[in-house]
Amino acid sequence: xxxxxxxxxxxxNSTLHGGGYLEHCKxxxxxxxGAEVKRVLFVPYALHDRxxxxxxARQAFESLGYGLDSVHEAENPVDAVQKSQAIFIGxxxxxxxxxxxxxxxxxxxxxxxxxxxxxxxxGSSAGTNVAxxxxxTTNDMPIVYPPSLQALGLVPFNINPxxxxxxxxxxxMGETREQRITQYHEEQDTPSVLxxxxxxxxxxxxxxxxxxxxxxxxxFQR
Numbered sequence: 001x002x003x004x005x006x007x008x009x010x011x012x013n014s015t016l017h018g019g020g021y022l023e024h025c026k027x028x029x030x031x032x033x034g035a036e037v038k039r040v041l042f043v044p045y046a047l048h049d050r051x052x053x054x055x056x057a058r059q060a061f062e063s064l065g066y067g068l069d070s071v072h073e074a075e076n077p078v079d080a081v082q083k084s085q086a087i088f089i090g091x092x093x094x095x096x097x098x099x100x101x102x103x104x105x106x107x108x109x110x111x112x113x114x115x116x117x118x119x120x121x122x123g124s125s126a127g128t129n130v131a132x133x134x135x136x137t138t139n140d141m142p143i144v145y146p147p148s149l150q151a152l153g154l155v156p157f158n159i160n161p162x163x164x165x166x167x168x169x170x171x172x173m174g175e176t177r178e179q180r181i182t183q184y185h186e187e188q189d190t191p192s193v194l195x196x197x198x199x200x201x202x203x204x205x206x207x208x209x210x211x212x213x214x215x216x217x218x219x220f221q222r
Contacts, residue, residue, distance in 0.1 A: 005118030007032070008154055008204035010128040012161040012196040012213075014091050022060045022124070028201055028212060030064050033086055033120055039067040041084035045100035046092025046126040057090060071106075081109040084119060091125025091161075094138040098130055099146035107152060114154055121154065125161045128196070132158045137184055137193050139177075155204060156191065163195035163218065178220075185222040193220040 009032045016024035033040070040061055044053040054070035061068040068088075074080035081087070087110060089097070101107050113119045123131045129138045130151040137158045166176040175183070181193050196202065199215035211217055 004115065004206050006114050006154060006204060006206065007118060007120045008114070008131060008202070009120070009122045010131055010155075010159060010196070010202040010204065011122070011124040012128065012163070012200045012215075013198045014124045016199050021056055024199060025201055025213075026060075026064060028203075029061075029122060032122065032203070033064075033066060037066060037086045037120060039069060039084075040086045040088050040122075041080055042068050042070045043087065043089040043097075043101075043106075043127070044070055044072055046090060046094065046097035048096075053090065053092075057088065061088070077104045077106060078109045081106055081113060084113060086120040086122070087113065088122040089124070089127030089130060091127060093143055094126040094129045094135045094140045095142045095146060096144050097126045098135055098149075098151060099144045101130065101152075102147050111152055111154070114152075128159050128161050128202075131155060133191050134158060136190070137181060155209070158191050158193045159202070160193055160195045163197050165197075165218075178218075181220045185220065190222055192222070194218075195220060 011025055015021055042057045044050040047053045050072040058068040071077045071080050114121050129135050131154045133153050134149045135151050136149055137160045164177050166178050184190055195218040197215040199213045200217050201212040203210045203212055
């Protein structure tokens with residue numbers, strides 16, 4: 001039986017109220033990457049201004065002692081993934097991100113690096129969404145159309161980042177996140193959904209998943 005090597009750190013949100021970019025999870029990132037990783041490959045496809053996004057991510061990772069290369073600057077993105085020591089996919093619009101991953105043929109390359117080579121994968125928000133079975137439970141608008149809603153499948157369930165619990169005092173009459181996830185589970189063959197509150201992280205090592213952070217999560221099952 002083949003041992004699953006995957007190592008994932010799936011973060012609900014990049015910025016927590018009152019703090020800077022990745023500030024709330026810097027210690028988790030540093031502990032996760034350790035001393036062996038020297039450089040991280042950043043995937044900025046979820047935002048339009050990739051240069052500015054890479055600059056922001058580079059500052060954050062350099063403050064932790066890691067170099068950062070952005071895949072959008074690489075002449076051959078697939079080759080950049082194949083040579084990477086660790087991968088970080090940031091947040092933004094999940095549909096735009098997934099479309100770019102398909103367009104640049106990065107889905108099989110990333111899966112191979114994570115499952116076969118066991119390199120660390122960090123996702124935040126949209127980067128967490130694409131690590132799951134599908135992006136069906138994203139909060140984002142479909143501003144572009146990826147070829148499929150099927151994502152990287154690094155874990156066998158879906159995640160809803162930025163999860164908000166129902167507010168009993170709210171006068172908003174639209175569906176809550178809880179109701180929308182319930183609607184998702186009304187369809188056939190839908191996986192479980194981990195609703196990750198802001199400030200929450202999921203550490204995946206092989207077949208073991210550990211919830212980190214102080215805000216917790218809810219697990220929705222069909």
